[in-house]
Amino acid sequence: DAGVIQSPRHEVTEMGQEVTLRCKPISGHDYLFWYRQTMMRGLELLIYFNNNVPIDDSGMPEDRFSAKMPNASFSTLKIQPSEPRDSAVYFCASSQGARSGGYTFGSGTRLTVV
Amino acid sequence: AQSVAQPEDQVNVAEGNPLTVKCTYSVSGNPYLFWYVQYPNRGLQFLLKYITGDNLVKGSYGFEAEFNKSQTSFHLKKPSALVSDSALYFCAVRDTTGGFKTIFGAGTRLFVKA
Numbered sequence: 511d512a513g514v515i516q517s518p519r520h521e522v523t524e525m526g527q528e529v530t531l532r533c534k535p536i537s538g539h540d541y542l543f544w545y546r547q548t549m550m551r552g553l554e555l556l557i558y559f560n561n562n563v564p565i566d567d568s569g570m571p572e573d574r575f576s577a578k579m580p581n582a583s584f585s586t587l588k589i590q591p592s593e594p595r596d597s598a599v600y601f602c603a604s605s606q607g608a609r610s611g612g613y614t615f616g617s618g619t620r621l622t623v624v
Numbered sequence: 625a626q627s628v629a630q631p632e633d634q635v636n637v638a639e640g641n642p643l644t645v646k647c648t649y650s651v652s653g654n655p656y657l658f659w660y661v662q663y664p665n666r667g668l669q670f671l672l673k674y675i676t677g678d679n680l681v682k683g684s685y686g687f688e689a690e691f692n693k694s695q696t697s698f699h700l701k702k703p704s705a706l707v708s709d710s711a712l713y714f715c716a717v718r719d720t721t722g723g724f725k726t727i728f729g730a731g732t733r734l735f736v737k738a
Contacts, residue, residue: 514667543726553668553714553728566725601667609724610675612658615667 514616516602522622528590531619533602534583543613544577544587545601553601559585592623626651626719630729637705638737645700645713645732653721657698659689662712662731671713674698685709705736 515534523529535542544556557567562579570577574593579585589596599620603613628649637643649655656675660668672683679691689700700713715729 545728552730555725555727558725603667609720610656610673612660612670612673613668613726614670615660617665617667 514602514604514614516600516616516619518619519617520620520622522624523592525593525623526591527623528588529592529596529621529623531587531600531602531621533585533587533616535585535602535604536606536614537583539604539606539614540582541605541607542579542585543603543605544585545603545615547599547601547618548597556587589621592621594623597621597623626655626717626725626727628715628717628727628729630713630715630732632732633730634733634735636735636737639707640704643700643702643705643709643734643736645715645734647698647700647715647729648696649698649715649717650696651717651719651721653719655698656718656720657689657691658716658718658726659683659687659698659700660714660716660728662714668714671700705734707736707738710734710736 517532540561543558546554556569557577559579577587599618601618603615605611605613658673659671662668672681674681674691682688687702712731712733714731716726718726
């Protein structure tokens with residue numbers, strides 16, 4: 511298996527622009543998580559899905575952030591409009607079950623908003 | 625609410641010496657505990673987990689961790705450090721009483737000197 515695949519690896523955009531981050535989880539994994547990593551706040555859980563359904567989005571910082579999972583093999587995290595404070599590394603992770611397993615993380619998308 | 629603390633920002637050890645990376649946690653129910661490692665420009669990699677049973681759990685790359693319920697700790701250990709162990713280590717806790725959100729600590733940077 512190729513693991514969790516995220517694209518793009520790097521994204522530089524101007525303030526106010528829309529940004530879409532993409533994630534392909536491991537086949538057969540029924541949970542998908544979006545995390546954000548910054549020096550100041552560490553790793554923050556933004557949202558997670560079970561069988562393509564959003565379960566908990568309490569970590570989504572503002573209405574500018576939205577996430578979808580139209581099918582078992584694809585998820586997007588969208589920021590519209592983007593702001594400089596959104597600059598971070600965004601990780602997608604998947605797991606089979608949420609109870610006792612570890613997560614498999616993607617390599618992340620480094621977002622810079624200028 | 626669940627929380628996890630890694631009291632040391634950085635740990636320095638000499639190659640061949642034993643290493644310990646500390647972690648304490650707080651949950652309302654029984655904890656599921658995890659350790660992950662992150663190398664530069666990579667996603668987190670799962671090392672080991674404690675769910676139940678033996679308080680000493682063994683994981684990847686020779687790492688092990690000791691669960692101590694009375695001290696609410698889950699310290700990561702390795703008998704003999706390698707230079708290649710230098711990385712960022714994250715402790716994580718999952719509260720099983722409601723939902724299965726995993727909360728990560730701030731991370732501890734490990735430097736192993738040759």
